[in-house]
Amino acid sequence: MSSLRTWMRLARSLPLPRPMIVMPMRFKYTQHKGVKGIRNRKSYYEAQMQAGQGVDEEGDMEQKEQGSTANLTDMRFLDDRAYDEVAGGAMRITRDTASAQQVLILQPYVKWAAKRQNSPNSDVRPEDQLAEASALIHSLPNWQVARALKVPLESLEKKTLFGSGKLMELKALVADLRQERHLTCLFVSKGTLSFAQKRFLEAEFRLPVMDRYSVVIQILRLHATSAEARLQVAMAELPYIWAQAKDASVTQTRRQGYALTDLQKEILRTRERKLRAELDRVRRQRQLLRQKRKQQNYPIVAVVGYTNAGKTSLIKALTVEDALQPRNQLFATLDVTAHAGCLPCNLEVIYMDTVGFMSDLPTGLFECFVATLEDAMLADVIVHVQDLSHPCHAAQRSHVEATLRSLAFNVAGGDSTASQLPPIIDVYNKCDLVPSIPEAAPNAAAVHHISARSQTGLEPLLADIEQQILTATGRRKLQMRVPNGGPEMAWLYKNAAVVETKADEENPERLMMHVVISQRTLDQFKREFL
DSSP states (O other): HHHHHHHHHHHSOOOOOOOOOOOOOOOOOEEEEEEEHHHHHHHHHHHHHHHHHGGGOOOHHHHHHHTTGGGOOOGGGOOOHHHHHHHHHHHOOOSSSSSSSSEEEEEEEOOOOOHTTTSSSTTHHHHHHHHHHHHHHHHTTTTEEEEEEEEEOSSSSSSSOOOOOHHHHHHHHHHHHHHHHHOOEEEOOSSOOOHHHHHHHHHOOOOOEHHHHHHHHHHHHHHSSSHHHHHHHHHHHHHHHHHHHSOOOOHHHHHHOOOOOHHHHHHHHHHHHHHHHHHHHHHHHHHHHHHHHHTTTOOOOEEEEEEEEHHHHHHHHHHHTTTTTOSSSTTTOSSEEEEEEEEETSSSEEEEEEOOSSSSSSSHHTTHHHHHHHHHSSSSSEEEEETTSSHHHHHHHHHHHHHHHHHHHHTTTTTTTOOOOOOEEEEEEEGGGGGOOOOHHHHOOOOOOBBBBBBBHHHHHHHHHHHHHHHTTTTTEEEEEEESSSHHHHHHHHHEEEEEEEOSSSSSTTTEEEEEEEHHHHHHHHHHHH
């Protein structure tokens, strides 16, 4: 009894145990990324397959074309500060386009007509070259032309470019402009300046000096928004930087303090290696898309031309696509984009919008866009859009034709026999801006005078495109008698372009179908129903 009381007193003296409260635990959900090198490879392969199969959907054709490779490319290596320092030193370009610039434009030209015949722009007036140089500067936001003037020279290959007398005159002009406004840059409108010419002019004028190549690269950087465009613009910068470094001799390097260190050379080589690998991937993806289009039997019409000739405006007029917004700018289009259209015979085609060309620039700049320009070179028909209102219309036409031949040669791998261009349809755009249309020569090739903005002259152009497509793809127009409502009728609607249907006057149970069909599709129809 005593022991029981002792245990009871001991139990009352001990604290009571607190009840345990179980709190619910919430874990944050994170997506499983898998084992490095295995799961990522699988997702990359699935993305490739989805991009390839996306072309099967007819309504999303152009969207798949634009975004097929954007998600496959890691673009982080393009934003490299060390490379930006090298590019800025060689090209005087920057990624900061928001800062205002006051630019003095100098348009050098050979004043003697006999010497001018050997230059590539012998048929272009200096006034027109100066106007194009001003348009390049106005294409950049917050860039203003402080003064633009022509400078006659005896030769464009002089080490100092300008003679001593002309140099003193220009230095006095620069001093006057600096008193009027804050002059920030000198633009010498010449394709490329050598290292010696650029360094000499910068030392004399104490201003950054840019040539046409570097200004165009600055514009391309601004307009490059997609992954493909950024890759190709980055690739176009490297030949210029290497050329500037190669042009700098040892004595000039020591005297003027310009040289690429071993680290900078390695940065350029690594960047070039990565860019080539990514562009090869883009070309393979483009090839896959072309194979899908070929399987779907879509004819391709490539629209090419000089920059700001109205290519996008023409495609919008032909396809009636409201999403297209043409801009009155140089190099407004950098991506080769696909747009679905329909010919008068109800045959569905794809119009390819391409990057515009420009004269007095190395062909190598546009060859960096060959990954996407292949679509134009391998099209069934090429529509060459030309600005008839431009005073240098003939020179622009010759330049585009020469550039197309050079690109076709490169696409064919240097094989002259395989570099044959597709049929070309010449289109003279902006006829509404011309007071009178000149009469064509008796033996001149047929051209189409149109205005994409006012949509005049489009019907004859569409008829010509239709005829060229039918000839190039081996299609023909046929009239076929099939049972009304039968499987033959449904099959033709699915696999051919039906132009017109009407009841058979001799047999009401039959239907007369006017179709556009290829020989291969016709053979399939015969095997299926005959």
